[in-house]
Amino acid sequence: MTVPHTAPAPLSAAELAELTGRLREDGIIGLPRAFDRDWVRRLGEDIDTAFAEARSRPGGAVGRGPNRYYVEIHPEQLRGFTELVSHPWITGVAEAVLGPDYRIVEVGFDVPLAGAVDQPWHRDFPMPEETARHHRLNSLAVNVTAVDTEPDMGPFEIAPGTQWDDGTAFEHGMFPPREAYPRYRELAVRKFPRMGDISIRSALTVHRGTANHSPKRRPVLVLGLDAPGAGNDERHDLAVTRGFWAALPASVRAHLDCPVVDELTPIVQKHTIEGLVMGEADS
Numbered sequence: 443m444t445v446p447h448t449a450p451a452p453l454s455a456a457e458l459a460e461l462t463g464r465l466r467e468d469g470i471i472g473l474p475r476a477f478d479r480d481w482v483r484r485l486g487e488d489i490d491t492a493f494a495e496a497r498s499r500p501g502g503a504v505g506r507g508p509n510r511y512y513v514e515i516h517p518e519q520l521r522g523f524t525e526l527v528s529h530p531w532i533t534g535v536a537e538a539v540l541g542p543d544y545r546i547v548e549v550g551f552d553v554p555l556a557g558a559v560d561q562p563w564h565r566d567f568p569m570p571e572e573t574a575r576h577h578r579l580n581s582l583a584v585n586v587t588a589v590d591t592e593p594d595m596g597p598f599e600i601a602p603g604t605q606w607d608d609g610t611a612f613e614h615g616m617f618p619p620r621e622a623y624p625r626y627r628e629l630a631v632r633k634f635p636r637m638g639d640i641s642i643r644s645a646l647t648v649h650r651g652t653a654n655h656s657p658k659r660r661p662v663l664v665l666g667l668d669a670p671g672a673g674n675d676e677r678h679d680l681a682v683t684r685g686f687w688a689a690l691p692a693s694v695r696a697h698l699d700c701p702v703v704d705e706l707t708p709i710v711q712k713h714t715i716e717g718l719v720m721g722e723a724d725s
Contacts, residue, residue, distance in 0.1 A: 448478070449525070449528070449529055449530055450475075450476070450530065450531065451530070452530040452531075452534055453530065453531055453534045453535075458534050458535070458538055461473075461535060462535060462538045462539055465535070465539065465579075465642065465643075465644070466579075467602075467603065468602035468603055468647075469600070469602055469603060469604065469605035469643055469644045469646070469647030470600055470602060470641055470642070470643035470644070470647055471535075471641065471642050471643070472633070472635065472639060472640075472641050473531050473639065473640050473641070473642065474635075474636075474638070474639045475638050475639065476529060476531055476532075476586075476638060476639065476640045477525075477529075477586070477637075477638045477640070478638060479637045479638055481522055481525065481638075482586070482587075482588060482637040482638055483637070484521055484522060485520065485522055485586065485588055485663060486588035486589065486661065488519060488520050488521055488522075489551050489553075489588055489661045489663065490661075491519075492513060492515050492519050492551070493511070493513055493551070493553055493661070495708070496511075496513040496515075496708075496711075497511075499708065500710075501710035501711055502708065502709075502710070502711065503711060504711035506552065506561065506651075507558060507559060507561050507651070508557065508558060508559050509554070509555040509556065509557040509558040509559070509654070510552070510553070510554045510555065510558040510559075510561070510651060511552070511553050511555070512550060512551070512552050512553075512664075512711065513550055513551055513553070513711065514548065514549070514550040514678060514679065514709050514711055515549055515550055515551070515709065516549070516680060516681055516682065516706050516709065517546075517549050517680065517682055517686070517698070518682060518683065518686040518706070519549075520549065520663075523549070524690060524691065524694055526586070526663075526665060527546055527665065527694055527697070527698075528691065528693065528694060529640075531640070532584055532640070532642065532665075535582070535642050536582060536667050539579055539582060540579075540580065540581070540582060540667060540668065540669040541669055541670065543669075543670050543697075544667050544668060544669055544670070544697060545667065545668045545669075545670065545672075545675065545697055545698075545699050546665070546666070546667060546680070546697050546698050546699075546700075547581075547666045547667065547668045547672075547674050547675040547677075547678050547680065548583075548664060548665065548666025548674070548677075548678045548680070549663075549664070549665060549666075549680065550663075550664045550666075551588075551661055551662060551663045551664060552651070552661070552662050552664060553659050553660070553661045553662075554595075554596045554651050554654045554659065554660050555654065555659050556654055556656060556657045556658065556659070557654065558596050558651065558653060558654040559653050560650060560651075560652050560653050561650040561651045561652075562617055562650065563601070563617070563618055563622075563623060563626045563648050563649070563650050564616050564617050564618075564648065564649070564650060565604075565605075565609065565612070565615075565616050565645060565646045565647065565648055565649070566583070566616070566645035566646075567615070567616065567645065567646075567674070567677070568609060568612070568614070568615025568616060569609045569615065569646055570672065570673075572672075573605075573606075573646065574608075577606065579605070579644050579646075579669075580668065580669040580671075580672040581644070581645060581666065581667065581668045581669065581672050581674055582642055582643070582644065582645075582666075582667045583642070583643050583644070583645045583664055583665070583666055583667075584640060584641070584642050584663075584664070584665040584666075584667065585598075585635075585640065585641045585642075585643070585662050585663065585664060585665075586639075586640050586662065586663040586665070587635040587636070587637065587639060587660070587661075587662050587663075588637070588661040588662065588663065589637060589658070589659075589660055589661065590636045590637055591633070591634045591635050591636065591660060592634070592656065592658075593632075593634070594654075594655040594656040595654055595655075595656045595658055595660045596651055596652050596653055596654030596655070596656075596660055597632045597633055597634055597652055597660075598632070598633045598649065598650075598651060598652075598662070599630050599631070599632045599633070599649060599650050599651070599652050600630065600631055600633065600643070600647055600648070600649040601625075601626040601629040601630050601631075601647065601648045601649065602629060602631060602647065603629065603647075604626070604629065604646075604647050604648040605644040605646040605647040605648075606646075607648065609646075618648060626648055632652070645666075666678070675699070675700075677712065679709050679710075679712070680698075680700040680701075681700055681701045681702070681703050681706055681707070682698070682700060682701075682702055682703070682706075683702070683703060683704065683705065683706060684702055684703070684704065687702045
């Protein structure tokens with residue numbers, strides 16, 4: 443079942459150039475009111491259902507620090523998957539940055555619960571050779587908040603421009619040394635998206651989730667996109683059933699390179715980020 447949604451007009455050439463320029467400079471861009479609130483409410487319902495299922499079985503959810511979880515899901519667990527990956531703002535930026543043959547490699551969500559603590563500053567994976575050598579981004583992460591983010595809910599914090607930082611001294615290629623934390627604190631911007639807003643970022647931009655002092659959870663959808671050959675698909679286990687595949691528009695199938703199966707197998711999470719399960723970080 444798809445979720446009705448009226449997509450906005452595609453970005454103009456000038457808008458696209460401005461956005462990709464900011465993405466290259468800051469490592470993140472925000473796009474307000476990309477989706478209507480009813481669409482996001484259904485997204486939140488689907489996340490809640492998937493989260494409950496994942497936590498009911500071993501390996502269904504992976505910890506990213508105390509009271510903070512990540513769950514990878516199959517595309518058809520989202521009623522609005524087609525609307526999400528067909529959104530003209532997302533496809534426009536993806537094509538401009540990653541090329542016309544970009545791939546959808548990840549669908550998942552993060553859920554900081556009440557009591558989640560500050561994560562250590564990190565990037566989501568080590569800098570690839572292409573970025574280090576040629577200063578090119580070969581992957582993007584799209585984030586869609588399922589709730590209106592309030593200051594006490596553990597907002598996402600990011601240090602703009604740090605996607606180009608040399609990570610050779612980072613532990614596991616992802617965790618900067620603690621002596622670098624003052625710089626990240628000085629650069630840091632906290633994000634307070636509302637339902638319908640999206641962000642598109644490089645997962646190399648140094649960031650962290652902050653402490654959730656509220657009684658509420660703050661679920662955020664993650665859509666991972668790769669340039670051809672980037673290799674992040676090796677960290678993920680997307681699959682679709684034959685009926686779901688057949689119902690997808692050709693424009694979506696062109697970017698979804700994953701197994702087509704008779705029956706879905708629940709995903710056992712393997713996208714563990716070393717260090718995020720170690721407890722509260724020094725700020």
